[in-house]
Amino acid sequence: MEITEVIGFIAALIIGIVLGLIGGGGSILTVPVLVYILHINPITATAYSLFVVGVSSTAGAIQNLKKGLIDFQTALIFAIPSLLAVYGTRRYIVPAIPNQLISYKNIIITKEIGLMIFFALIMFIASMSMIRNDKRKTKSLVKSNTSYTLIFIEGIVVGILTGLVGAGGGFLIIPALVLMAKLPMKKAVATSxxxxxxxxxxxxxxxxxxxxxxxxxxLPFTLVAVLGIFLGTYFTRYIEGKKLEKGFGWFVLLMSIYILLKEVT
Structure with a gap:
């Protein structure tokens, strides 16, 4: 096994640990790991990311199911439009995107570069959400009535974003479940x-x-990520999730800047 593969599998373990600790975020690391460490084509990398994130999250969801933390009604209202949107995006929209998006003078942006730039922008938005962590805003919004219509609409939006960039979208799902469905944070993470x-x-x-x-x-890469999510769930007993989320947010911010600079220069 080459050194890049060893580093890649270590990163897979970290991806799982982060997912287990904060219920999201780990998936946003998967595409950069596959593209920049393991040198996999971005289109294929987003597909692989969906599988790795899907299987790892399933393992985490099973653990939370045993603890009775999953709100199935809210999950279905969010998941049904979301899964239809993500399937349609991967099946029809991504293949339909032209291989050359922009060609102006010496500026050429291909489909692969365009997707990575878009992914970096999503990472940037995610990092801001994790870094700000505005508790006062959350408390004021939680008082509003549960809006299943908004949850349904956000399910569609998150599904499209997931289909395009291969990230799980936990950074969008968890705030929606807390603010719109009024779920406690632990239930929101589990349902997410x-x-x-x-x-x-x-x-x-x-x-x-x-x-x-x-x-x-x-399959081996995914298995390592699943091992990571079990470790992450175990570590939640000793690590404060809020501090970890903010620190991870800064890391994601730096990663988004790195990807943007690498793709546009």
Whole structure:
């Protein structure tokens, strides 16, 4: 095994640990790891990310199910439009995107570069959400009535974003569940993992018909990430989630800047 593969599998373990600790965020590391460390094509990397995130989140959701932390009604209202959106995006929209998005003088932006730039922008937004962590805003909004209509609409939006960039969208799902469905944070994290698992795996099914999947790589990589999510869940007993989330937010911010600089220079 080459050194890049060793680093990649260590990163897979970290991805799982972060997912287990804060219920999201780990998935946003998967695409950069696959693209920049393991040198996998961005289109294929977003597909692999959906599978890794889907299986890892399933493992986390099963653990939370045993603890009775999952709100199935809210999960279904969010997941059904989300999984339809992510499947449609992977099956029809991504293949329909032209290979050359922009060609102006010496500026050429290909489909792969465009997706990575878009992914970096999503990472930037996610990092701001994690860094700010405005408790006062959350408390004021939680007092409003539960809005299942807004949850349904956000499910569609998150599904499309997930389909485009291959991230689970936990950074969007968890605030929606807390603010709109008025779920306690622990239940929101647990329910988020179930939603991420369902829509990520459904989205990956849209890729199986379009891509040749290297299962001999993908399955071991995913297994390591699953091990990580069990470790992350165990570490929640000793690490304060809020501090970890803010620190991880700064890391994601730096990663987003790095990706932008690498793709545009």
């Amino acid at each position: 993992l179930l939603i991420i698992a369902i829509k990520s795996l459904i989205g990956f099914m849209g890729d199986v018909e379009n891509l040749e999947i290297e299962w001999h790589f993908l």
